[in-house]
Amino acid sequence: MPVTSVIGLQWGDEAKGKIVDLLTGQHEIVVRYQGGSNAGHTVVVGGESFKLSLIPSGIFRPSVQCVIAGGVVLNPKSLLAEIDDLTGRGVQVAENLMISDRAHVVLPWHFDEDRLLDRLCGAGEAIGTTMRGIGPCYRDKVGRSLAVRLGDMYRDDFPQRIEQIVEAKKKILAGLGATPDEITLDGTKIAEEYGGYAARLAPHVADTTAYLLDAVEAGKKILFEGAQGALLDIDHGTFPFVTSSNSSGVGVPSGSGVPGRHVTRVVGILKAYTTRVGGGPFPTEQDNATGQHIRDRGNEYGTVTRRPRRCGWFDAVAARYTTRLSGVDELAVMLLDVLDELPELKICTAYELNGKQITDFPSHVEDLRRVQPVYETLPGWQQDTTSLRRAGDLPENATKYLARLSQLLDRPIGIVSVGPDREQTILMEK
Ligand code: GDP
Ligand code: IMO
Ligand code: MG
Numbered sequence: 001m002p003v004t005s006v007i008g009l010q011w012g013d014e015a016k017g018k019i020v021d022l023l024t025g026q027h028e029i030v031v032r033y034q035g036g037s038n039a040g041h042t043v044v045v046g047g048e049s050f051k052l053s054l055i056p057s058g059i060f061r062p063s064v065q066c067v068i069a070g071g072v073v074l075n076p077k078s079l080l081a082e083i084d085d086l087t088g089r090g091v092q093v094a095e096n097l098m099i100s101d102r103a104h105v106v107l108p109w110h111f112d113e114d115r116l117l118d119r120l121c122g123a124g125e126a127i128g129t130t131m132r133g134i135g136p137c138y139r140d141k142v143g144r145s146l147a148v149r150l151g152d153m154y155r156d157d158f159p160q161r162i163e164q165i166v167e168a169k170k171k172i173l174a175g176l177g178a179t180p181d182e183i184t185l186d187g188t189k190i191a192e193e194y195g196g197y198a199a200r201l202a203p204h205v206a207d208t209t210a211y212l213l214d215a216v217e218a219g220k221k222i223l224f225e226g227a228q229g230a231l232l233d234i235d236h237g238t239f240p241f242v243t244s245s246n247s248s249g250v251g252v253p254s255g256s257g258v259p260g261r262h263v264t265r266v267v268g269i270l271k272a273y274t275t276r277v278g279g280g281p282f283p284t285e286q287d288n289a290t291g292q293h294i295r296d297r298g299n300e301y302g303t304v305t306r307r308p309r310r311c312g313w314f315d316a317v318a319a320r321y322t323t324r325l326s327g328v329d330e331l332a333v334m335l336l337d338v339l340d341e342l343p344e345l346k347i348c349t350a351y352e353l354n355g356k357q358i359t360d361f362p363s364h365v366e367d368l369r370r371v372q373p374v375y376e377t378l379p380g381w382q383q384d385t386t387s388l389r390r391a392g393d394l395p396e397n398a399t400k401y402l403a404r405l406s407q408l409l410d411r412p413i414g415i416v417s418v419g420p421d422r423e424q425t426i427l428m429e430k
Helices: 016-024 076-088 108-120 134-143 150-154 158-175 187-204 208-217 251-256 289-298 316-325 365-370 396-409
Strands: 003-008 029-032 041-045 048-052 065-068 097-100 222-225 265-271 274-276 310-312 330-334 344-353 356-358 372-379 413-417 425-427
Touching (some): 003 016, 208 222, 344 396, 396 413
Parallel strands (some): 029 065, 065 097, 265 330
Antiparallel strands (some): 041 048, 413 425
């Protein structure tokens, strides 16, 4: 039975939402297992665009069970707003959404910490987080003493627990440079507010680890929806310019509780070029007219923060690394149409570091900062691809470009996307 994972292989926003929505038709359960409201996944259904942060992109098919597993950090307020938005637009969110009682809760102080740390470290290059409290919440999870899991919100001692954490957090915020009038935490109010959220979420809360283990053993078809991209992985990405969870393929077992051996198909998602939001090195960045052209055509502005995304050429060194790291079986190349007008295209096939050519992705961010990309230039196709639906109809130069990506990454391309809509998809012949 297919158990599939969908993993972004760059710095996020590879159009995972579109692919998850497409593949949901072949699955019974769709699972988000890491990240939180830092994610923004776009699904276009019948010309209508939906932005999802916490809810799995399988939600548009009511017969599919959607699961938010324990590895996710959950902001109950934004989750409820997302549920209300979807139901208001006619999408069913009821028993078809299940949330792990193990998921850690993003609380008001996590937003303060995200902001204060950014201010404190502002002298150097900032990580440029989404300011959704993601890093601080994961930090509390690892630190344990000040963490709150969703299941804790249903315990009688929840208000006392919040009061106790608030006292500690006031000291921590002051230590991070908050002025007295910036420290507005009120334990009683927070416990009351979050108690209300917990009551509304109660029908969805379950032990999703047990549910998913039963499901794999029963041979159910499960789809794991990665958030962010493998280059933002806390352990294997461009540290410290990363997110705080395992956003490469290695995150599936830890975030969901389902052993990796059950995953039978890994689909790696790539843009036909590269983008990045936030700080950190980006060897193939085009901070010039080409980058702006890609930004305009690809509407490359953050789904969550609306920040302009940094744009550049396809980096095959980075993508080959993340393809291997995530155990990818096949590739989906997205937003190919964005390159339609360019007369020529570059692909980075190696880096030059200290006078030597390398094809391994450097482990230290300062080395990555110093590499010079080695480019191969391919002719563009200068033809509109957005209405194409068959591989055989692609312009010859587009076919050649895709073949070169596949060759460099040593994996077949199963899907090519030429527009945001479900229909604007080309399934490649095997
Ligand atoms: P995700 O976070 O990986 O789900 O990706 P985002 O939703 O943040 O960003 C991808 C953007 O590209 C969204 O606005 C999609 O609607 C859009 N998109 C998806 N596939 C295509 C495509 O093939 N061509 C174009 N032009 N846009 C696409
Ligand atoms: P999706 O799932 C692109 C980036 C932020 C920042 C870094 C750390 O839509 O692909 P964080 O708030 O997680 O502590 O920020 O990670 N980032 C993303 N970039 N797509 C995302 O998600 C991202 N989630 C986080 O811009 O550089
Ligand atoms: Mg996104």
